[in-house]
Amino acid sequence: MNLDFLGRGLKFPFSFYRRSGGAQVSSATSAEHEHIHESIIQILGTRPGERFMRPEFGSRLKDLVFEPNDAVLKGLIRHYVIDAIKRWEKRVVITEVSFDDSPQNTDRNLLLVRIAYRVIQSQVEGNLVYHFYREPRRSSPPRQFRAVAGK
Numbered sequence: 001m002n003l004d005f006l007g008r009g010l011k012f013p014f015s016f017y018r019r020s021g022g023a024q025v026s027s028a029t030s031a032e033h034e035h036i037h038e039s040i041i042q043i044l045g046t047r048p049g050e051r052f053m054r055p056e057f058g059s060r061l062k063d064l065v066f067e068p069n070d071a072v073l074k075g076l077i078r079h080y081v082i083d084a085i086k087r088w089e090k091r092v093v094i095t096e097v098s099f100d101d102s103p104q105n106t107d108r109n110l111l112l113v114r115i116a117y118r119v120i121q122s123q124v125e126g127n128l129v130y131h132f133y134r135e136p137r138r139s140s141p142p143r144q145f146r147a148v149a150g151k
Contacts, residue, residue, distance in 0.1 A: 077111070114127065
């Protein structure tokens with residue numbers, strides 16, 4: 001089966017050849033879905049406005065870091081994931097977005113986002129778990145420090 005439709009691109013995270021200093025090109029195939037995983041992680045991990053020549057690229061997931069861990073957060077994450085991948089990763093269709101609510105992850109402010117997709121051209125199913133880290137909201141204002149001049 002010819003898998004040229006998956007394409008070739010820079011590997012994420014970026015790595016460089018030791019001798020030449022050039023960037024390595026990802027040569028992953030659909031059997032591993034590595035290239036698609038790298039693309040999805042890059043899309044979800046980039047805020048709109050971070051890319052100089054493409055300011056609309058990315059997702060709004062990082063805007064949700066301080067939101068409470070409830071059904072509204074999960075609905076927004078589901079919406080942002082589907083919207084961003086539909087716009088920027090044309091090789092796949094999202095079939096499901098679900099969450100792992102285990103207590104050990106909740107205690108670490110981690111929400112595991114399970115993304116199931118289907119490659120459009122080959123109809124092969126794939127999945128990916130995206131780690132969405134939350135930071136607790138501070139209940140009290142940050143401490144104020146005063147500089148004291150030395151004697």
